[in-house]
Amino acid sequence: MKKPVIAVVGATGAVGEEILACLDERQVSFSKLKLLASARSAGRQISFQDQSLMVEELVPASFEGVDIALFSVGSGISKELGPVAVAAGAVVIDNSSAFRMDDDVPLVIPEINGADVQEAPRGIIANPNCTTIVTLMALDPLQRAFGGCERLIASSYQAVSGSGAQGIAELENQTAAYAKNEPLRANVYPHQIAFNVIPQVEPILENGYTKEEMKMQNETRKILHCPSILASATCVRVPVFRSHSVSVTAQFATEPSIEAARAALEAAPGIQLRDDRESAVYPTPLDASNGDDCLVGRLREDLALPNSLAFWVVGDQVRKGAALNAVQIAELLID
Amino acid sequence: MKKPVIAVVGATGAVGEEILACLDERQVSFSKLKLLASARSAGRQISFQDQSLMVEELVPASFEGVDIALFSVGSGISKELGPVAVAAGAVVIDNSSAFRMDDDVPLVIPEINGADVQEAPRGIIANPNCTTIVTLMALDPLQRAFGGCERLIASSYQAVSGSGAQGIAELENQTAAYAKNEPLRANVYPHQIAFNVIPQVEPILENGYTKEEMKMQNETRKILHCPSILASATCVRVPVFRSHSVSVTAQFATEPSIEAARAALEAAPGIQLRDDRESAVYPTPLDASNGDDCLVGRLREDLALPNSLAFWVVGDQVRKGAALNAVQIAELLID
Numbered sequence: 001m002k003k004p005v006i007a008v009v010g011a012t013g014a015v016g017e018e019i020l021a022c023l024d025e026r027q028v029s030f031s032k033l034k035l036l037a038s039a040r041s042a043g044r045q046i047s048f049q050d051q052s053l054m055v056e057e058l059v060p061a062s063f064e065g066v067d068i069a070l071f072s073v074g075s076g077i078s079k080e081l082g083p084v085a086v087a088a089g090a091v092v093i094d095n096s097s098a099f100r101m102d103d104d105v106p107l108v109i110p111e112i113n114g115a116d117v118q119e120a121p122r123g124i125i126a127n128p129n130c131t132t133i134v135t136l137m138a139l140d141p142l143q144r145a146f147g148g149c150e151r152l153i154a155s156s157y158q159a160v161s162g163s164g165a166q167g168i169a170e171l172e173n174q175t176a177a178y179a180k181n182e183p184l185r186a187n188v189y190p191h192q193i194a195f196n197v198i199p200q201v202e203p204i205l206e207n208g209y210t211k212e213e214m215k216m217q218n219e220t221r222k223i224l225h226c227p228s229i230l231a232s233a234t235c236v237r238v239p240v241f242r243s244h245s246v247s248v249t250a251q252f253a254t255e256p257s258i259e260a261a262r263a264a265l266e267a268a269p270g271i272q273l274r275d276d277r278e279s280a281v282y283p284t285p286l287d288a289s290n291g292d293d294c295l296v297g298r299l300r301e302d303l304a305l306p307n308s309l310a311f312w313v314v315g316d317q318v319r320k321g322a323a324l325n326a327v328q329i330a331e332l333l334i335d
Numbered sequence: 336m337k338k339p340v341i342a343v344v345g346a347t348g349a350v351g352e353e354i355l356a357c358l359d360e361r362q363v364s365f366s367k368l369k370l371l372a373s374a375r376s377a378g379r380q381i382s383f384q385d386q387s388l389m390v391e392e393l394v395p396a397s398f399e400g401v402d403i404a405l406f407s408v409g410s411g412i413s414k415e416l417g418p419v420a421v422a423a424g425a426v427v428i429d430n431s432s433a434f435r436m437d438d439d440v441p442l443v444i445p446e447i448n449g450a451d452v453q454e455a456p457r458g459i460i461a462n463p464n465c466t467t468i469v470t471l472m473a474l475d476p477l478q479r480a481f482g483g484c485e486r487l488i489a490s491s492y493q494a495v496s497g498s499g500a501q502g503i504a505e506l507e508n509q510t511a512a513y514a515k516n517e518p519l520r521a522n523v524y525p526h527q528i529a530f531n532v533i534p535q536v537e538p539i540l541e542n543g544y545t546k547e548e549m550k551m552q553n554e555t556r557k558i559l560h561c562p563s564i565l566a567s568a569t570c571v572r573v574p575v576f577r578s579h580s581v582s583v584t585a586q587f588a589t590e591p592s593i594e595a596a597r598a599a600l601e602a603a604p605g606i607q608l609r610d611d612r613e614s615a616v617y618p619t620p621l622d623a624s625n626g627d628d629c630l631v632g633r634l635r636e637d638l639a640l641p642n643s644l645a646f647w648v649v650g651d652q653v654r655k656g657a658a659l660n661a662v663q664i665a666e667l668l669i670d
Contacts, residue, residue: 152639153488157571175513175514178510192619195621196621197575198619199617208636230639230640231638232640234582234633236492236580236582277541278539284527285532286526298535298543299543301543304486304566312534
C-alpha cells in the first residue's frame with residue numbers, strides 16, 4: 001500500500017511512544033497518523049515531526065479509514081478490538097501475545113521471516129515476545145550457517161522496562177529508598193528487585209516453566225519454521241532499566257566454527273558483533289539501550305554439547321523487542 | 336586432632352571476618368585462635384566470644400605452633416606462605432585458587448567429598464570456587480540419585496561481594512551517585528555495574544571462556560571424581576550485594592523424575608528446597624544472604640536435553656561459598 005493511514009493504538013504507553021520515535025526516525029511514509037489511547041489519555045497533545053497530534057479515545061469506531069493499526073495494548077484489548085480494526089479494513093500489527101500462536105496469524109521478525117507477512121488471512125500479524133526477538137536475532141544467522149538449530153538453552157537477564165513504566169518506577173523507588181536508608185517496598189514484583197534478581201517473569205505453568213519461558217520454545221519454532229527445535233529457557237528479572245540480555249547455548253545440525261559464526265553474524269542485518277577475547281570486548285545492556293541493533297559477544301564453542309556454540313546477546317527490548325520490530329513489519333506492507 | 340591452635344590468615348578481610356563468625360556460631364573447638372593479617376591491619380583488636388584478640392602481622396614465623404591455618408588471602412600469598420605453614424606443622428585450608436587443581440591437594444565440599452581430606456599428602460586442602468560450590472551443593476544430590484552427571488550448562492548471576500569489599504563499595508558508590516544525579520564512575524569493574532550486568536568474571540582465556548567459567552568444569556570434575564563431565568558456564572556479574580544465583584541445566588545418566596529429585600534435595604544436608612509451582616515459591620539472592628544453606632527452586636524437567644533437569648540455586652558465596660566451607664573442612668580435622 002502507498003501512504004497509508006496509520007493508527008498507533010496505545011500511543012501514550014512506553015512502547016507506543018517508542019513506535020512514534022521509530023516512525024519518525026525511519027521516515028515511514030504515511031498520509032495520516034492517528035494516536036489512540038484510553039479515555040484517561042485522550043485529549044493529550046503529542047508533537048510528532050512538525051505537527052501536534054491529539055490523542056483520541058480508543059473506541060470501536062476509531063478504525064474507520066485506517067490502513068495499518070499498530071497495537072501496543074494488553075492482550076484483552078487486542079483480542080477485542082483487533083478484529084474490529086480488521087473489519088474496518090486495517091491490517092493489524094499486534095504487540096501482545098493474543099494472536100501469536102494462532103495458525104493463521106504470522107509471527108514475524110522482518111530480518112528472519114519477513115516473507116511471512118504475505119500469509120495473513122485474518123489481517124493480523126503478530127510481533128514476537130521481546131526476549132525471543134533478541135535471542136533469535138543472533139541465533140538465526142547462526143542456524144542458517146550451520147544447518148539449522150536443534151537445541152537451545154537460554155538464561156535471560158531481563159530489564160524492568162519489560163514490565164512497562166511501573167517496572168521502571170519500582171526500581172527507581174526502591175533505589176531512592178535505599179539511598180535514604182528507608183525500607184524498600186515491593187509493589188509491582190513479588191520480591192524486591194533493587195539489589196536482587198527474581199527468577200520469574202510471568203506466571204508459572206503446570207510444567208514448571210513460566211509463560212515467558214514457554215514463549216521461547218513456541219515462538220522460536222514458529223518464527224524459524226522448525227517445529228522440532230527443543231528450547232529450554234530460564235527467564236530472570238534483573239535490576240537493569242532497559243535492554244534484555246540472554247546467555248545462550250545453541251546446538252546445530254552441523255559443526256560450527258567460530259570463524260564462520262563470526263562471518264555470519266557480521267553479515268547479519270540488525271546485529272553488531274562486539275566480541276574480542278583478547279581485549280575483553282563484549283556488550284552489556286547499557287550498550288544496547290536506545291539502539292536499534294542487537295549486540296552479540298562472548299561467542300565460543302560450547303563445552304557441554306557437540307556441534308554447539310555459546311554466546312551472549314543484548315537488545316533494547318522496548319525498541320527491537322517491541323516498537324522497532326512492529327514498525328519494520330509495517331514497512332513491509334508499505335510500497 | 337583435639338583442640339588445635341587455629342590461625343585465620345587474612346582475618347580482617349570479608350571472608351576472614353566471616354570465618355570468625357562461623358568459628359563462633361558453630362562452637363568450633365580450639366585451644367588458641369591466632370589472627371593474622373597484613374602489616375596494615377596488625378595491632379587491631381577484634382572481639383571474639385568473650386575475648387579481645389589482637390591481629391598479628393602475617394610473617395613466615397607466624398605459623399609456629401599452629402595446627403590448622405585457614406588462608407583467605409590472594410593466590411600469591413597462599414603459594415608463598417602455605418608451604419611455610421605446612422613446614423611449621425600446620426594443615427592449610429586455602430580459599431584461593433593457588434592449589435585447587437594440584438593432584439596432591441584435595442578440593443573439598445564437606446557435604447560432597449569430605450572423605451577426600453584424608454588424602455592430603457602436602458598438608459594442603461583447597462576450598463573450591465564459590466560459584467562451583469553453590470552449583471554443586473544442588474547438583475550433587477541429584478547426580479547421586481540419577482546415575483551421575485554427564486553435562487552441565489550454567490549461567491550465573493554473581494554478587495559484587497564476590498569481588499570483596501571493593502566490589503560492594505563500587506555498587507554503593509554508583510547507586511549513591513545515581514540517587515544524586517551525578518555521573519557513575521567505574522573503578523573496580525570494567526563497566527558500570529549499577530543498573531547493568533557484566534558478562535565477565537575474571538580474565539577471558541584463549542578458548543573464549545573466563546577463568547571463572549573454566550573453574551566450573553575443572554573443579555566440578557575433581558570434586559565429583561568424574562573427569563568426563565562436560566560443563567559449560569557463562570558467569571555474569573549482577574548488581575546484587577550478596578549471594579550468587581545459578582541457572583542450571585544438568586543431564587544425568589538415567590532419566591530423572593521430579594519426585595525423586597525433590598526427595599534427593601530434601602534429604603541433602605546444607606540444601607533447602609524452596610520450590611512450589613502453584614504458589615510461585617522460589618529463592619532469590621536476598622533469601623540466601625547471611626544463611627548457611629543453599630536454596631533450590633524452579634526445579635523442572637529440562638525441555639531441551641533428554642534425561643535432564645533445569646533448576647535455580649542460590650547461596651551466600653561469602654559463607655557457604657568461602658568461609659563456612661573452609662570452617663567445615665577444619666571441623667573434619669578436629670576430633
